[in-house]
Amino acid sequence: MKYSFTCDQGHEPQTFTVEADNDEEAVAKLMEQTQPHLAQVHPEMAGGSPEDAKQMIMSAWTKE
Numbered sequence: 001m002k003y004s005f006t007c008d009q010g011h012e013p014q015t016f017t018v019e020a021d022n023d024e025e026a027v028a029k030l031m032e033q034t035q036p037h038l039a040q041v042h043p044e045m046a047g048g049s050p051e052d053a054k055q056m057i058m059s060a061w062t063k064e
């Protein structure tokens, strides 16, 4: 399954896409993939707890 997460908080929408078999795997991959973006563009989010990042991703992602 393909999971996409689009971040558009304060900038042009940027989409991150990963292939995963289930939600757990997808969120882990997306957290890894969005980490550099969060650290660079949203330091306040990167400094939050992994649980917060997880919630944010899972509330906004789309699955195909």
Ligand SMILES: [Zn+2]
Pocket (backbone or CB within 6 Å): 007, 008, 009, 011, 014, 037, 041, 042
């Ligand atoms: Zn962003």
